[in-house]
Amino acid sequence: MTSLVVVVTLALATQQAQPPERPAPPSAVAAAEAARAAEAWIALANRNVAEAEEQLRRLQTEFPNSSQILALAVEVDLMRRNAESALASYERWRSGRDFEDPSVLRRIAQAVLREIAADPSHIRRLEALRALADDGDREAAASMLEAAQKGSVADIAALAAAGHPQAIDRVAEALTRPVPNKIALVEALAEGGATSAIPAIASMLDEPRPEHRAAAASALGRLGARDHVERLRQILKQPDEPPYVRLAAAAGLYQLGDSSGLAQLQTWLRSPVPAMRLAAAEALVARQDARPDGEWMSTVRELQQADDPAVRLGAAKLLAPHDPATARATMQQLASSGDILLAATAAAELADVVDGNLSELRALLARPDPRLAAARRILELTR
Numbered sequence: 001m002t003s004l005v006v007v008v009t010l011a012l013a014t015q016q017a018q019p020p021e022r023p024a025p026p027s028a029v030a031a032a033e034a035a036r037a038a039e040a041w042i043a044l045a046n047r048n049v050a051e052a053e054e055q056l057r058r059l060q061t062e063f064p065n066s067s068q069i070l071a072l073a074v075e076v077d078l079m080r081r082n083a084e085s086a087l088a089s090y091e092r093w094r095s096g097r098d099f100e101d102p103s104v105l106r107r108i109a110q111a112v113l114r115e116i117a118a119d120p121s122h123i124r125r126l127e128a129l130r131a132l133a134d135d136g137d138r139e140a141a142a143s144m145l146e147a148a149q150k151g152s153v154a155d156i157a158a159l160a161a162a163g164h165p166q167a168i169d170r171v172a173e174a175l176t177r178p179v180p181n182k183i184a185l186v187e188a189l190a191e192g193g194a195t196s197a198i199p200a201i202a203s204m205l206d207e208p209r210p211e212h213r214a215a216a217a218s219a220l221g222r223l224g225a226r227d228h229v230e231r232l233r234q235i236l237k238q239p240d241e242p243p244y245v246r247l248a249a250a251a252g253l254y255q256l257g258d259s260s261g262l263a264q265l266q267t268w269l270r271s272p273v274p275a276m277r278l279a280a281a282e283a284l285v286a287r288q289d290a291r292p293d294g295e296w297m298s299t300v301r302e303l304q305q306a307d308d309p310a311v312r313l314g315a316a317k318l319l320a321p322h323d324p325a326t327a328r329a330t331m332q333q334l335a336s337s338g339d340i341l342l343a344a345t346a347a348a349e350l351a352d353v354v355d356g357n358l359s360e361l362r363a364l365l366a367r368p369d370p371r372l373a374a375a376r377r378i379l380e381l382t383r
Contacts, residue, residue, distance in 0.1 A: 007350075033063050040072055049079050071104050083111035087366060092219055100358040106382040109375035112365065116372055117143070124372055126151075126158035131376040133162075135383065142332055153179065161188040172197035175204065183215040190219035198225045210241070213250035221252025221286070229258050236261050236327060243268075243276065253284030274306040278314045285318065290357060304330050313346050320353040327342065335369070344369035351377050358382075 011359045040055040053076050070093045077086035086108050094100070105337065112200075116128035117140060126147060147155045148167040153174065159167035170184050179185070186204065187195045190287035202225065204216035217235060220228050235241060235249040247268055249259025268280035281300050285292055303315035304326070313334050318329035331353065334346035349365065351373035352362045358381065364374035 022158050032065060033059075033068060036062075037066075037068050037072055038123065044072075047079075049076065052076055053080065067101050067104070070101060071107070074104055074107055076300045078107075078111050083108055083115055086111060087362075090362075091155060091366075100362065102358060102382045105358060105362060105378055109365065109378035109382075110137075110377040112371055113379075123154075126155055126162075127376075128372055130158070130162045131372070133380060135379045153185075157188040160185075160194060161191040163192040163194075168194040169191055172200040175200040181214055185214075186219045190222040193223065197223075198223055198228075201225075202228050202231070205235065210245050213241075214245045215369055217245065217252045219246040219252075221255035224256065226256055229253065231255055231258075233258070233260050236264070244279070247276065247279055247283070251279070251286065253371060254283055255286050257287075266295075269295065274303055274308060274311045278303055278311050278318075281318055282314070297322065302324075307341065309334055309342050313342070313349065317349055319354075324353060324355060348373040356381055 005082070016072075020146060036055070036059055036146050040052045040059065043052040043055065049369055055097050056069070056072055059066075060073065060231070063069050070090065073089045073093070074086040089365055090108060092161075110132070113128040113132050116122050117125055117132060119125060122128075126144070129140045129144050129147075133144055144159055144162070144164060145166075148159045148170070150162050150346075151159070156167045156170050156174075160171040168189060171189055175182060175185060175197070182204070186201055198220065201219050201223070203230075204212050205220075205272050207213060207216075213235070217232055220232065220382055232249045232253050234243075236246050236253065238246070240248075246261075246264070250264050250268075253259075253261045254265060263282050265280050268276050269284065271277050277299055281296060281303070283298055284290060297319075300315050300318050303310050304319065306312050306315070316327040316334075318331035319330075328350065331346050331350040335343050336360060337346070347367060347370035351361060351364050351370045354374075354377060358378065361374045362380050364370040365378070367374075
């Protein structure tokens with residue numbers, strides 16, 4: 001009996017002396033994870049989504065915190081479902097974490113833009129194509145070229161705003177004919193820097209419709225059309241021109257480095273009409289060398305309290321470079337308004353003023369109105 005006690009005692013002592021079982025080193029865990037994930041990626045590459053999804057479920061249980069497995073989950077969602085589902089998977093993974101995964105968020109943003117670009121009925125389809133093309137997507141660039149050659153007037157205008165040479169030529173030619181919504185065409189040419197269209201735009205200064213003359217005057221300033229300074233001065237001096245036409249001429253002159261209308265712009269900055277004050281404030285900071293003074297800042301802050309929500313949004317856009325927090329607060333308020341169109345515009349503007357905050361952009365990506373602008377901004381920040 002004594003010998004049995006000794007044996008048992010020695011056995012227990014030996015067992016206690018054994019070091020505890022050590023967990024696998026991080027390198028071994030990473031290698032195992034990579035090997036297992038590779039099998040799922042291969043299944044996905046072979047379009048065997050069901051097998052990839054089955055492997056994914058096991059991997060998520062075994063490696064719940066893995067960014068690599070998150071990327072796989074997002075890809076499965078994109079192949080099986082859509083970008084909305086992929087974003088939901090990302091949100092579940094991120095729950096409880098205080099950081100973003102830029103590469104995975106970028107992949108979701110690309111998918112959002114591709115879904116919009118693939119929808120022929122989406123009114124902002126070409127904006128999505130443009131964002132993808134700017135990001136180096138050759139297929140999107142080819143689709144833009146095709147649209148420039150065969151697309152509708154709306155398609156061509158959107159491409160002209162992106163600076164597409166063929167689209168610019170077609171839009172400039174359209175201005176010489178009685179086409180609807182010439183103002184949108186002129187604005188597209190100005191946004192696209194279409195200096196080749198200056199003669200066509202300048203000819204609109206003689207059109208009978210004052211809104212056409214105003215659009216042309218503003219565009220000439222934006223395009224640097226210094227040969228037309230004298231013509232804009234003449235418009236500014238015409239007392240029978242509507243105030244908004246004269247304001248557009250003053251704004252155009254100011255952008256061209258001519259101060260003929262500066263005093264008038266400063267007077268309009270004190271106008272009792274909020275829309276005129278906003279237009280004057282926009283004109284006074286349109287030049288690259290513009291430095292807003294105290295009166296300008298005070299005016300823009302006051303306009304954020306205007307009765308007209310469109311004026312409040314315009315003021316917030318002007319204020320954003322100088323006081324982003326206040327501007328964002330105004331945009332957020334307007335993005336939640338009952339006016340569907342205004343809410344959509346405000347939400348899209350909100351995405352453009354987000355300064356490198358991926359978490360804020362991710363939240364906007366989940367909303368239908370600003371998702372295009374949010375996706376575009378995410379691509380810009382993660383290049």
